[in-house]
Amino acid sequence: MRTNTDNEVMEKKAVAYVRISTEEQSTFSIAQQIEAVKRTAQVQGYILSDSNIFIDEGFSAKTTNRPALIKMLAFCSQKKNNITALIAYKIDRMSRDTADYLGIMKALASHGVRFISCTESIEDSPSGEFLSTILAAAARYDNAAKAERVSASIIQRIKSGLPHGKAKIGYLNQTLPDRRRIIVKDPDRFERVQEAWKLMETGAYTLQGIAKLLNSWKITTKKGTHQFKLTMQQVQRIFTDKTYCGYAISKKHRMEIKSDQVPQMISEETFFNVQFILSGRRKTTGLYQRLRTEFPLRGFVRCPICNNPLHAGFSKGKAKYYGYYFCRTPGHISIPDSKIDETFIDLLKVVTPSPMFRQDFLEEVKRKWNDKYMSFVKQHENVQEKIETLKQLKHKIAEKNLSGIYTDEFTKEQLDKVDLEILATKTIQSESKLARLDIEVVVAFMEGFLADLSKAFIEAKSLEQKRELVCSIFPNGLIFQQSKLEHLGLVDWMLYTQKVRPQISFSADERT
Ligand SMILES: [Zn+2]
Numbered sequence: 135m136r137t138n139t140d141n142e143v144m145e146k147k148a149v150a151y152v153r154i155s156t157e158e159q160s161t162f163s164i165a166q167q168i169e170a171v172k173r174t175a176q177v178q179g180y181i182l183s184d185s186n187i188f189i190d191e192g193f194s195a196k197t198t199n200r201p202a203l204i205k206m207l208a209f210c211s212q213k214k215n216n217i218t219a220l221i222a223y224k225i226d227r228m229s230r231d232t233a234d235y236l237g238i239m240k241a242l243a244s245h246g247v248r249f250i251s252c253t254e255s256i257e258d259s260p261s262g263e264f265l266s267t268i269l270a271a272a273a274r275y276d277n278a279a280k281a282e283r284v285s286a287s288i289i290q291r292i293k294s295g296l297p298h299g300k301a302k303i304g305y306l307n308q309t310l311p312d313r314r315r316i317i318v319k320d321p322d323r324f325e326r327v328q329e330a331w332k333l334m335e336t337g338a339y340t341l342q343g344i345a346k347l348l349n350s351w352k353i354t355t356k357k358g359t360h361q362f363k364l365t366m367q368q369v370q371r372i373f374t375d376k377t378y379c380g381y382a383i384s385k386k387h388r389m390e391i392k393s394d395q396v397p398q399m400i401s402e403e404t405f406f407n408v409q410f411i412l413s414g415r416r417k418t419t420g421l422y423q424r425l426r427t428e429f430p431l432r433g434f435v436r437c438p439i440c441n442n443p444l445h446a447g448f449s450k451g452k453a454k455y456y457g458y459y460f461c462r463t464p465g466h467i468s469i470p471d472s473k474i475d476e477t478f479i480d481l482l483k484v485v486t487p488s489p490m491f492r493q494d495f496l497e498e499v500k501r502k503w504n505d506k507y508m509s510f511v512k513q514h515e516n517v518q519e520k521i522e523t524l525k526q527l528k529h530k531i532a533e534k535n536l537s538g539i540y541t542d543e544f545t546k547e548q549l550d551k552v553d554l555e556i557l558a559t560k561t562i563q564s565e566s567k568l569a570r571l572d573i574e575v576v577v578a579f580m581e582g583f584l585a586d587l588s589k590a591f592i593e594a595k596s597l598e599q600k601r602e603l604v605c606s607i608f609p610n611g612l613i614f615q616q617s618k619l620e621h622l623g624l625v626d627w628m629l630y631t632q633k634v635r636p637q638i639s640f641s642a643d644e645r646t
Pocket residue numbers: 437438439440441442461462463466467
């Protein structure tokens with residue numbers, strides 16, 4: 135066998151969880167599960183020592199209240215153990231219950247531990263698929279919501295026409311007696327920068343030329359008492375910034391508001407003339423342009439003749455390039471990407487659940503979750519009690535040490551044990567807290583998402599998110615037939631939202 139001498143390869147350490155319940159003694163023995171997790175660890179390049187295999191015997195999968203599982207979660211949560219994966223024989227070893235499973239997955243994910251099943255991929259199980267989809271979605275939503283909260287005050291400022299952030303070159307920040315922060319003209323530089331804009335508008339200057347000029351005018355940036363020459367990047371930023379024509383802007387939030395609180399340096403006409411000069415003949419890209427150049431459906435759409443996934447690329451027309459999806463086999467099919475985009479948006483509109491079914495579906499999700507939540511509450515109470523008991527136990531141990539019954543060494547050993555158990559118990563406690571928050575995030579996200587799938591697709595921020603969205607709704611891909619896109623099957627949980635409610639189909643039957 136070849137030995138690996140590459141020092142840069144980090145040791146990947148895993149733990150394994152093995153469980154056998156009283157009712158299924160015969161299905162797969164502890165020994166078989168251990169063998170399987172060891173093999174998986176080896177194949178996937180993880181180090182799995184015997185002491186890192188946690189075993190629960192005779193406990194049911196229905197609750198997370200299993201001693202080895204608790205110990206394992208605590209072990210994974212300790213940074214010094216450096217665990218990056220948890221291996222189990224099957225998903226159902228972890229939990230039979232989706233909410234528990236979700237709690238465990240979330241706890242693991244928060245410590246950077248990925249879950250590996252020896253016998254199935256997470257996506258194999260319908261509930262796993264649903265959960266990983268909404269979990270990923272909810273995590274994104276949660277991040278977005280956090281960013282939104284941070285941004286809310288900035289957005290508020292921009293909406294009321296107040297500029298935010300550090301004043302642009304040519305302006306100064308000022309705080310009014312009523313503590314409002316505004317920007318004012320910089321008496322030293324405002325007119326100079328204005329002059330530079332006018333020169334740029336003539337078209338006679340390059341950015342480099344104007345940068346030299348600005349620097350010769352001692353237009354600099356200040357850091358404390360130091361002054362720095364403007365960099366090319368800073369100069370470029372000046373001449374693309376709408377602040378100068380009197381806008382309160384936030385590029386990050388794609389907001390711009392014409393505001394009389396921003397002293398106007400140049401006219402909008404000047405601004406656009408300069409943009410035109412800077413960009414040459416490059417046209418700004420609109421929404422559909424962006425969708426097209428990225429080919430979000432590449433690989434998802436199949437050829438109606440040979441069923442192979444279509445490729446995508448550009449073809450040169452008279453004046454510009456056009457995007458196409460095409461089959462590699464000549465003569466099969468070639469469709470302008472605008473057509474694919476258009477029909478895909480149509481398809482999303484078709485599968486978007488009606489408000490009634492959407493409501494039903496989310497009610498069902500909430501109901502299931504709330505049932506689960508009640509057991510979480512109960513578990514939480516038990517956990518509180520348990521922690522109290524453990525704290526009392528620590529007192530007793532300390533007392534016995536003081537009265538000379540326990541040696542120092544034995545006392546330390548016992549206290550460490552109890553501490554670990556407290557830590558593990560607390561892990562469970564924090565999970566049950568998380569569960570409550572999650573459902574609100576998940577439902578809020580799902581509500582918006584299911585209300586308008588085409589909007590979700592168009593507004594997805596990256597190509598990756600778009601592709602993920604396509605994947606999570608149409609796992610079997612799409613096919614272009616009779617000049618429109620059709621899907622080759624919806625994901626299970628979407629099917630639920632498509633179902634016709636019994637009473638409705640009944641009355642429809644009566645009429646026919
Ligand atoms: Zn083909």
